[in-house]
Amino acid sequence: MNLRIPGPTPLPQDVIDAVGQQMINHRGPEFESMFREVTAGLKTFFETNNDLCILTSSGTGSMEAAVVNTLSPGDRVLAVPIGVFGDRFAKIAEAYGADVTRLTYEMGKAADPAEIATKIVDEGPFMAVLLTQNETSTGVTNDLEAICAAIHGAADPSPLILVDGISGLGAIRLKTDEWGCDVVLSGSQKAWMAPPGLAFISFGERAWQAYERAKMPRFYFDMGLARRYAERGQTPTTPCVPALYGLQVSVRKMLEEGPEAIAVRHQGIGDHCRKRALDAGLGLFAEPGHYSNTVTAVTLKEGMNTAAVLEELRTKHGIVGGASKAPGVEMIRLGHMGYVTIEELDQVFDALEEMI
Amino acid sequence: MNLRIPGPTPLPQDVIDAVGQQMINHRGPEFESMFREVTAGLKTFFETNNDLCILTSSGTGSMEAAVVNTLSPGDRVLAVPIGVFGDRFAKIAEAYGADVTRLTYEMGKAADPAEIATKIVDEGPFMAVLLTQNETSTGVTNDLEAICAAIHGAADPSPLILVDGISGLGAIRLKTDEWGCDVVLSGSQKAWMAPPGLAFISFGERAWQAYERAKMPRFYFDMGLARRYAERGQTPTTPCVPALYGLQVSVRKMLEEGPEAIAVRHQGIGDHCRKRALDAGLGLFAEPGHYSNTVTAVTLKEGMNTAAVLEELRTKHGIVGGASKAPGVEMIRLGHMGYVTIEELDQVFDALEEMI
Numbered sequence: 247m248n249l250r251i252p253g254p255t256p257l258p259q260d261v262i263d264a265v266g267q268q269m270i271n272h273r274g275p276e277f278e279s280m281f282r283e284v285t286a287g288l289k290t291f292f293e294t295n296n297d298l299c300i301l302t303s304s305g306t307g308s309m310e311a312a313v314v315n316t317l318s319p320g321d322r323v324l325a326v327p328i329g330v331f332g333d334r335f336a337k338i339a340e341a342y343g344a345d346v347t348r349l350t351y352e353m354g355k356a357a358d359p360a361e362i363a364t365k366i367v368d369e370g371p372f373m374a375v376l377l378t379q380n381e382t383s384t385g386v387t388n389d390l391e392a393i394c395a396a397i398h399g400a401a402d403p404s405p406l407i408l409v410d411g412i413s414g415l416g417a418i419r420l421k422t423d424e425w426g427c428d429v430v431l432s433g434s435q436k437a438w439m440a441p442p443g444l445a446f447i448s449f450g451e452r453a454w455q456a457y458e459r460a461k462m463p464r465f466y467f468d469m470g471l472a473r474r475y476a477e478r479g480q481t482p483t484t485p486c487v488p489a490l491y492g493l494q495v496s497v498r499k500m501l502e503e504g505p506e507a508i509a510v511r512h513q514g515i516g517d518h519c520r521k522r523a524l525d526a527g528l529g530l531f532a533e534p535g536h537y538s539n540t541v542t543a544v545t546l547k548e549g550m551n552t553a554a555v556l557e558e559l560r561t562k563h564g565i566v567g568g569a570s571k572a573p574g575v576e577m578i579r580l581g582h583m584g585y586v587t588i589e590e591l592d593q594v595f596d597a598l599e600e601m602i
Numbered sequence: 603m604n605l606r607i608p609g610p611t612p613l614p615q616d617v618i619d620a621v622g623q624q625m626i627n628h629r630g631p632e633f634e635s636m637f638r639e640v641t642a643g644l645k646t647f648f649e650t651n652n653d654l655c656i657l658t659s660s661g662t663g664s665m666e667a668a669v670v671n672t673l674s675p676g677d678r679v680l681a682v683p684i685g686v687f688g689d690r691f692a693k694i695a696e697a698y699g700a701d702v703t704r705l706t707y708e709m710g711k712a713a714d715p716a717e718i719a720t721k722i723v724d725e726g727p728f729m730a731v732l733l734t735q736n737e738t739s740t741g742v743t744n745d746l747e748a749i750c751a752a753i754h755g756a757a758d759p760s761p762l763i764l765v766d767g768i769s770g771l772g773a774i775r776l777k778t779d780e781w782g783c784d785v786v787l788s789g790s791q792k793a794w795m796a797p798p799g800l801a802f803i804s805f806g807e808r809a810w811q812a813y814e815r816a817k818m819p820r821f822y823f824d825m826g827l828a829r830r831y832a833e834r835g836q837t838p839t840t841p842c843v844p845a846l847y848g849l850q851v852s853v854r855k856m857l858e859e860g861p862e863a864i865a866v867r868h869q870g871i872g873d874h875c876r877k878r879a880l881d882a883g884l885g886l887f888a889e890p891g892h893y894s895n896t897v898t899a900v901t902l903k904e905g906m907n908t909a910a911v912l913e914e915l916r917t918k919h920g921i922v923g924g925a926s927k928a929p930g931v932e933m934i935r936l937g938h939m940g941y942v943t944i945e946e947l948d949q950v951f952d953a954l955e956e957m958i
Binding site: 247249251253254255256257262263264265266267268269270271272273274302303304305306307310337338341342343433435441442443462463464465466467482483484485486487488489492560566568569 | 603605607609610611612613618619620621622623624625626627628629630658659660661662663666693694697698699789791797798799818819820821822823838839840841842843844845848916922924925
């Protein structure tokens with residue numbers, strides 16, 4: 247199968263081999279050594295010296311962790327959804343009682359740094375801003391550096407910056423410390439070439455200060471507990487060991503290639519994907535200038551039906567694409583993060599061209 | 603390694619092989635078929651026709667799910683801790699604002715059904731009772747059938763019965779429907795012979811009625827969302843696929859053996875473990891009549907040190923045991939649930955006898 251959904255992503259064979267190993271004691275020395283190695287590797291790609299914890303959950307669990315560990319019910323939060331997953335981040339904050347103001351962008355658009363700053367100046371103060379690095383539902387990458395700069399310039403102290411980096415981080419640079427991102431999230435099944443089951447969350451100094459005041463209820467996702475256990479190379483409760491086995495191998499591969507080389511490779515893959523889409527007469531859902539290098543949302547031609555296209559790709563060509571998440575828009579979403587080749591993308595567009 | 607901690611437990615080779623497979627689409631037909639098969643198999647061992655959902659978390663996540671989906675802040679809850687994990691269940695309810703009354707038993711003791719009933723009559727009404735089937739920290743199995751009968755007889759309507767079956771279910775019978783357990787939990791890395799990463803939660807009719815009223819905040823562990831997705835053979839967010847691959851194989855093996863045969867086998871293994879401990883002049887931490895067939899807490903002889911014994915077992919004999927969880931008590935905990943043989947336990951006691 248040519249698995250081209252935006253996660254779970256395909257695993258290299260040596261990662262698969264690592265995943266399929268006998269269990270070990272999660273309180274023993276072998277685990278500790280693996281845990282410390284993976285944590286250090288992840289920090290390299292998070293580009294941070296902040297604490298980083300590994301949670302057993304999907305990426306959504308880490309969104310919840312970001313919210314409940316920094317906020318109290320009633321806290322004013324600015325959410326900036328540019329698609330389904332940004333909207334989910336806002337909904338989690340609402341579910342836990344935050345007073346959420348939304349600056350919502352039409353699907354396909356990126357967030358505007360100046361508008362975010364204006365919103366903070368006009369309607370602030372906000373305790374936190376919820377941001378998306380890369381919106382999986384639309385194939386849009388925000389200009390996170392500019393957004394962070396705008397937020398830091400808009401208020402003093404600036405609101406906490408909580409960033410969903412789930413589907414971008416590891417393939418698209420995210421300079422956590424340089425840009426001043428207080429909390430950053432990602433998930434093992436995205437650019438990390440590992441199976442689903444683990445989420446990652448970095449927590450900076452300001453986030454820990456917020457943690458001390460935060461009154462939202464939490465237990466499973468308590469970052470204080472996670473940090474205390476991480477200090478001894480463990481997790482508070484039994485972690486997803488197979489995903490960690492895989493991650494140990496995949497992060498080694500990523501470190502060998504290096505963050506910038508990986509980002510450049512994804513730029514090339516993204517460019518190629520977009521060129522093939524346009525050459526085939528198909529459209530790009532994302533606005534120019536904000537194309538994602540990990541997910542491309544390809545709009546179909548008049549008369550083409552998303553479900554029918556996905557079914558034909560799957561049954562006739564062994565290609566699995568993602569469905570449209572934009573109501574009323576006929577499009578397919580293609581993941582191209584982590585373990586992916588130009589040839590695999592060419593197979594998709596060769597197949598799509600047959601259907602046109 | 604002879605992995606004898608009470609989870610993660612060792613995996614049979616065919617389960618390991620299943621875990622190490624390429625990823626698939628968690629919204630596709632192959633996943634749906636696997637998900638439905640595993641869910642049906644789990645229900646056989648939960649002995650229930652209730653809804654059963656699969657969560658990506660450790661067992662503790664399912665404890666949180668049990669609490670936040672049935673209760674509101676301020677609700678009166680009776681917790682009956684008989685050890686560390688029962689205490690954790692109570693702490694989760696407290697973290698989310700429940701008004702928790704504790705009926706705490708000394709570590710090593712089982713809960714008394716009559717005392718629970720008296721507590722409900724004297725100090726009720728309670729919205730829910732938090733129970734442990736098998737306490738991993740002490741090697742004690744509660745008489746859950748008698749406790750449930752006592753609770754149902756103590757009030758009308760009786761409080762909701764929320765049962766942590768994490769380290770017992772699948773090896774020790776738990777008749778969810780017959781005994782009237784409203785919510786029951788377990789975790790993939792225990793008797794299920796699968797890797798950690800997934801938790802299971804069954805939810806009965808009264809639990810769903812409570813869900814409609816429950817006001818504790820929730821998102822990641824929202825059972826309403828989980829049920830809606832389970833109806834189409836999916837999970838709300840990306841699940842831990844490798845653990846599900848393993849579980850598909852291990853649950854098939856378990857169904858072939860059958861719930862009663864598995865329980866009888868564990869009774870034999872538990873009896874053997876206890877006999878070897880006593881024959882070696884070691885002690886049993888659990889009170890007679892409530893010995894666990896999945897975890898034995900073996901108290902050491904005067905002068906023996908837990909850390910030293912565990913270290914020698916590991917480095918000299920390749921045996922990994924669990925540490926004491928009872929403050930001041932020198933003991934080791936041995937897991938013998940799921941994939942375990944008499945010979946593996948004999949190795950442990952042969953090694954221990956060398957040390958005495």
